[in-house]
Amino acid sequence: ETGVTQSPTHLIKTRGQQVTLRCSSQSGHNTVSWYQQALGQGPQFIFQYYREEENGRGNFPPRFSGLQFPNYSSELNVNALELDDSALYLCASSFQRSDTQYFGPGTRLTVL
Amino acid sequence: GEDVEQSLFLSVREGDSSVINCTYTDSSSTYLYWYKQEPGAGLQLLTYIFSNMDMKQDQRLTVLLNKKDKHLSLRIADTQTGDSAIYFCAETGANNLFFGTGTRLTVIP
Numbered sequence: 001e002t003g004v005t006q007s008p009t010h011l012i013k014t015r016g017q018q019v020t021l022r023c024s025s026q027s028g029h030n031t032v033s034w035y036q037q038a039l040g041q042g043p044q045f046i047f048q049y050y051r052e053e054e055n056g057r058g059n060f061p062p063r064f065s066g067l068q069f070p071n072y073s074s075e076l077n078v079n080a081l082e083l084d085d086s087a088l089y090l091c092a093s094s095f096q097r098s099d100t101q102y103f104g105p106g107t108r109l110t111v112l
Numbered sequence: 113g114e115d116v117e118q119s120l121f122l123s124v125r126e127g128d129s130s131v132i133n134c135t136y137t138d139s140s141s142t143y144l145y146w147y148k149q150e151p152g153a154g155l156q157l158l159t160y161i162f163s164n165m166d167m168k169q170d171q172r173l174t175v176l177l178n179k180k181d182k183h184l185s186l187r188i189a190d191t192q193t194g195d196s197a198i199y200f201c202a203e204t205g206a207n208n209l210f211f212g213t214g215t216r217l218t219v220i221p
Contacts, residue, residue: 004154006154033207033209034206035209040213041214042116042202042211042212042213042214043155043200043209044211045205047210048208050140054206055207056206056207058208092155092157092209098204098207099205100145100157100160103154103155103156103157103158103207104154105146105153105154106154107154112128
């Protein structure tokens with residue numbers, strides 16, 4: 001059984017660009033949640049996808065968007081990057097919407 | 113809204129017990145979690161406790177829950193240098209987790 005995987009590991013972008021981060025959920029899990037972790041902070045909830053539909057969103061602007069695919073993998077897209085978007089982006093999968101969440105290794109995004 | 117608070121730092125000597133504390137605000141949380149984060153890594157699930165329990169023990173880990181005071185603690189027995197990391201307490205929302213800012217545990221050899 002494979003765990004949650006994320007790609008890429010690291011990414012450097014410039015302000016105003018767009019970025020796509022990817023996540024493969026753990027085998028058997030149909031729910032993916034995305035979190036942003038700024039340096040020195042706890043993770044903050046961005047949104048959750050359940051069976052390809054958005055199932056809740058945190059306090060993030062619309063330029064943060066996502067997708068979930070039929071195999072339950074997911075993408076996080078961020079448009080018009082700002083310096084404050086620099087963070088570790090964590091993906092977590094769970095068997096169902098309210099179940100225990102298992103995290104991937106994260107993608108470190110740096111915006112210059 | 114939900115708010116989870118933790119002390120920022122804890123130092124212990126190798127072999128001693130560590131106790132990491134957390135307070136939370138949402139009394140309707142079904143589960144409360146402890147995650148561990150090593151430098152540059154994602155979050156590793158350590159343990160969790162159901163909200164109708166007072167205590168849960170899992171090998172070297174003991175979780176205590178005081179629902180009246182909304183206080184959660186994680187005790188690590190016989191702390192080892194490999195336990196040095198940041199520990200996050202999290203409470204459940206409708207479909208997400210609310211995390212504290214994390215407690216950095218340093219184990220002194």
